[in-house]
Amino acid sequence: xAGVTQTPRYLIKTRGQQVTLxxxxxxxxxxxSWYQQTPGQGLQFLFEYFSETQRNKGNFPGRFSGRQFSNSxxxxxxxxxxxxxxxxxxxxxxxxxxxxxxxSGTRLTVV
Amino acid sequence: AxxxxxxxxxxxxxxxxxxxxxxxxxxxxxxxxFWYVQSPGQGLQLLLKYFxxxxxxxxxxGFEAEFKRSQSSFNLRKPSVxxxxxxEYFCAVGSGTxxxxxxxxxxxxxxx
Numbered sequence: 001x002a003g004v005t006q007t008p009r010y011l012i013k014t015r016g017q018q019v020t021l022x023x024x025x026x027x028x029x030x031x032x033s034w035y036q037q038t039p040g041q042g043l044q045f046l047f048e049y050f051s052e053t054q055r056n057k058g059n060f061p062g063r064f065s066g067r068q069f070s071n072s073x074x075x076x077x078x079x080x081x082x083x084x085x086x087x088x089x090x091x092x093x094x095x096x097x098x099x100x101x102x103x104s105g106t107r108l109t110v111v
Numbered sequence: 112a113x114x115x116x117x118x119x120x121x122x123x124x125x126x127x128x129x130x131x132x133x134x135x136x137x138x139x140x141x142x143x144x145f146w147y148v149q150s151p152g153q154g155l156q157l158l159l160k161y162f163x164x165x166x167x168x169x170x171x172x173g174f175e176a177e178f179k180r181s182q183s184s185f186n187l188r189k190p191s192v193x194x195x196x197x198x199e200y201f202c203a204v205g206s207g208t209x210x211x212x213x214x215x216x217x218x219x220x221x222x223x
Contacts (some may be wrong), residue, residue, distance in 0.1 A: 004154070006154075031213075033210075035213075042213060042214075042215045042216065043201065043213035045210050045211065045212075048210060056210040058210070063143065079207055090155065092154075092155075097146065097160075099157050099160050100145075100147075100155070100211070102147075102154035102155040102156070102158070103154050104152075104153055104154045105153070105154050107152075
């Protein structure tokens, strides 16, 4: 079956702009989580969605938001981009077994 | 506070040698434990997971891990390393939710 698909793979944005990242989970998976990965902070949990509802949230400012659609696809949005938002953003989906399947990520560079 | 510690930032082993990557956790509830591997520029792949039961867990690619509650550890092992195992390895802990805590990773280098 198809894996977790994240689009786009690479993105370059300017400070102050906003960005939307997309994630299509494995078919049948209803939970979608987002993580930010940076060399300095490692992997940090952003939020998790289940059946279109945010179930868990990490310690990120309100500029980071997300949503999930009825087909379980998810988007995350970052507004007013800062240089420090440059990172690999990873999406992961999960079924009933609690083990994540990760996508390949979106590499965001803010200049 | 909940945390995961991977004390070794870098490890170098020769191909064919055995491998052990260390992971210690601090978690109030009964933990769910995971090991993931990440190749450069890629996402993370699940190697194995432990929820309950037998404390020795077998995973993919010949990896295994042992849960030791008394030591709060979940070390990853492989009897004979292959050059293709060179990657970064992450230990993670969670509970019944999906808000996992990841360690900082151990980068494995394999010498031919």
